[in-house]
């Protein structure tokens with residue numbers, strides 16, 4: 001998968017992919033700008049030619065070529081012309097905004113798409129440690145900051161620069177000495193503001209981080225509200241969220257007034273410069289040939305330059321905050337993803353059932369560097385007594401981190417196998433690994449003879465269905481929770497409901513399959529939720545089914561009826577059942593006993609029962 005990282009460079013590259021729109025938008029923007037930028041030129045005409053009797057040749061040109069009238073007529077005519085220019089300019093700037101907004105929204109949408117695509121493939125280990133609120137805040141707040149940067153860059157940077165260039169040319173034309181003075185002192189203002197902007201990015205980053213912490217805390221509190229109330233801990237958890245909101249307030253206040261102060265300070269420096277320019281202009285009228293009308297035109301151009309100069313000054317802040325937002329967004333792109341596998345052959349195709357072979361499987365939840373892995377070769381030399389050449393790591397204490405240790409299993413196609421063992425022995429971990437939720441530390445799993453290294457995870461999960469002990473339900477209709485958006489015939493749904501012993505449950509719901517099940521299926525009992533998960537499995541018709549304590553919430557009577565109904569459906573499938581209750585595994589043909597991550601015993605139920613001390617016999 002091609003890795004994307006947010007950076008100013010990558011954003012600019014994306015912007016350049018909208019070349020046509022950018023060119024069109026900028027032509028319109030330039031036209032809109034030119035229309036208003038020429039307006040101050042009318043001042044010297046009106047003042048000098050109409051009031052002071054000084055001839056620039058413009059009124060005489062109008063009189064000769066367009067229209068001859070009196071002073072009132074010229075003033076009204078020029079007024080009408082100026083209003084028309086402003087109207088046209090406004091229309092063009094609306095058009096320009098429409099083009100630029102759609103570019104910036106497309107870019108930020110693209111970024112959200114990339115973030116979602118990355119999250120879609122994030123490894124389960126990363127997901128387990130993920131703070132959902134933190135991730136959503138990055139997808140909302142930080143991407144919004146990037147949006148601000150993109151729209152400012154495309155809509156203001158070029159236009160503002162052009163206005164400054166155009167105004168500078170006009171100023172140079174009016175009075176080059178004065179213009180040079182203005183243009184040379186202006187960079188000092190910009191330099192001053194660059195220094196100020198440095199800290200603003202840092203403050204924005206802190207503010208966004210505070211948003212993230214508040215959002216995470218609130219998310220978790222609301223997610224676990226039920227549990228919190230059961231533990232009578234509302235005060236504690238809501239206080240935590242309030243504390244985060246307080247921190248957010250402090251950071252926002254800090255950012256809010258400091259960034260505003262920095263901008264105002266920059267503006268103040270600019271205004272001070274403006275006042276100096278004004279004074280120098282008056283002196284220029286007194287001591288050079290600059291006319292009063294042209295002096296007024298210079299004043300107007302100084303004002304015309306205010307907003308673009310401010311935009312360029314602000315751009316540094318926007319750039320600093322965008323860099324900070326990118327850094328935070330990149331923490332999502334840095335999340336580890338599930339490995340991508342090139343599939344050579346799909347062993348599940350054209351087979352009704354499939355066998356699974358687990359060879360020398362080691363697994364730990366801890367992230368390991370290559371160097372901390374066991375040195376299999378040297379261990380193999382010592383480990384003559386092990387069934388696998390790679391025995392357990394030596395007595396260096398490191399092996400205690402392994403949840404699964406050298407697991408070897410053969411589950412033949414269509415067989416019914418049970419995995420039993422004390423709580424914490426690693427059964428669920430093994431089930432999760434069989435469906436590819438966690439990558440193997442070492443060892444291999446063969447599905448129908450094909451190694452997991454050559455199989456796509458999606459292929460494995462399409463064909464091997466793991467039914468969890470605590471299935472999650474969506475706050476949607478019963479039907480959606482069964483089908484998860486796939487389309488099945490009414491008969492298939494009815495059959496699945498029947499097998500999962502849900503007929504009566506649906507009949508009792510006020511709107512049947514259209515009933516909303518509430519947050520996490522709150523309207524259903526634990527056992528009913530487990531049966532919904534089983535119905536989901538029936539509908540997806542996998543080749544291998546793994547029941548991980550999937551019927552633990554059912555009474556023995558319902559469980560027996562359920563397995564009876566499932567009997568035909570499961571007949572040809574490979575079935576792995578993990579359970580603590582004997583009733584759940586009584587039909588198993590072969591049993592593996594796990595203890596502390598190792599297979600300590602295995603055999604047929606009969607063979608295991610005959611042993612005096614076995615975990616299986618202790619279940620009875």
Ligand SMILES: Nc1ncnc2c1ncn2[C@@H]1O[C@H](COP(=O)(O)OP(=O)(O)OP(=O)(O)O)[C@@H](O)[C@H]1O
Pocket residue numbers: 128365403421422423424425426427428429430
């Ligand atoms: N996501 C996880 N991250 C880190 N450690 C985990 C994770 N899930 C389980 N463990 C640890 O792995 C060990 C085995 O857990 P696992 O859930 O596989 O056992 P189990 O045999 O299924 O237990 P039970 O019968 O209670 O469900 C436990 O010590 C547990 O603390």
